[in-house]
Amino acid sequence: MYGLIGKMRPKPGERDALIAILLEGVGAxxxxxxxxxxxxTGEADAIWITEVWDSEASHKASLQxxxxxxxxxxARPILAGxxxxxxxxxxxxxxxxxx
Amino acid sequence: MYGLIGKMRPKPGERDALIAILLEGVGAxxxxxxxxxxxxTGEADAIWITEVWDSEASHKASLQxxxxxxxxxxARPILAGxxxxxxxxxxxxxxxxxx
Numbered sequence: 001m002y003g004l005i006g007k008m009r010p011k012p013g014e015r016d017a018l019i020a021i022l023l024e025g026v027g028a029x030x031x032x033x034x035x036x037x038x039x040x041t042g043e044a045d046a047i048w049i050t051e052v053w054d055s056e057a058s059h060k061a062s063l064q065x066x067x068x069x070x071x072x073x074x075a076r077p078i079l080a081g082x083x084x085x086x087x088x089x090x091x092x093x094x095x096x097x098x099x
Numbered sequence: 100m101y102g103l104i105g106k107m108r109p110k111p112g113e114r115d116a117l118i119a120i121l122l123e124g125v126g127a128x129x130x131x132x133x134x135x136x137x138x139x140t141g142e143a144d145a146i147w148i149t150e151v152w153d154s155e156a157s158h159k160a161s162l163q164x165x166x167x168x169x170x171x172x173x174a175r176p177i178l179a180g181x182x183x184x185x186x187x188x189x190x191x192x193x194x195x196x197x198x
Contacts, residue, residue: 003137005104005147019190026193034133034194036151038102038187048104048187050149052135052194088137088147091118094125095133095151097194 031058
């Protein structure tokens with residue numbers, strides 16, 4: 001499995017708008033076992049995205065989907081930056097789609 | 100929902116042993132929507148745990164379960180520390196148990 005843990009920083013006041021974009025079309029990505037969007041409780045504008053994919057290839061392929069390309073185009077103007085981005089190797093647990 | 104994103108550092112050479120302890124009994128926790136254990140790909144000994152619960156109360160209650168208490172007791176001797184621990188407010192996504 002292939003995992004990502006990322007912290008995004010929207011432009012001020014744009015957190016909920018960015019969350020809505022991130023959640024659009026989340027169910028339709030082949031090989032996506034988990035994709036969870038969360039607000040940081042300590043920083044008013046920070047968003048965490050945690051992802052699990054069956055492979056790195058599936059993640060890369062998802063970035064080419066028209067719906068994902070459209071979401072990236074909508075998100076870019078309200079995204080200030082990424083505070084952290086970690087690649088992980090998930091090994092198991094509870095709540096993985098299909099398990 | 101209530102979320103946790105934590106990075107744990109086992110004692111050197113104990114990562115797989117700690118992962119095995121963390122994965123024991125993961126399915127039996129009431130209110131647990133997602134609990135995923137992953138290796139860090141950049142740091143040889145680091146482990147990430149990402150959790151989603153229906154409420155903070157469910158998370159707190161889980162810590163009192165006999166199986167969880169036993170896992171904590173087994174993990175403590177091989178755990179060197181926590182590198183980060185973030186509380187989040189998950190708002191949605193894919194792969195949440197029961198969704």
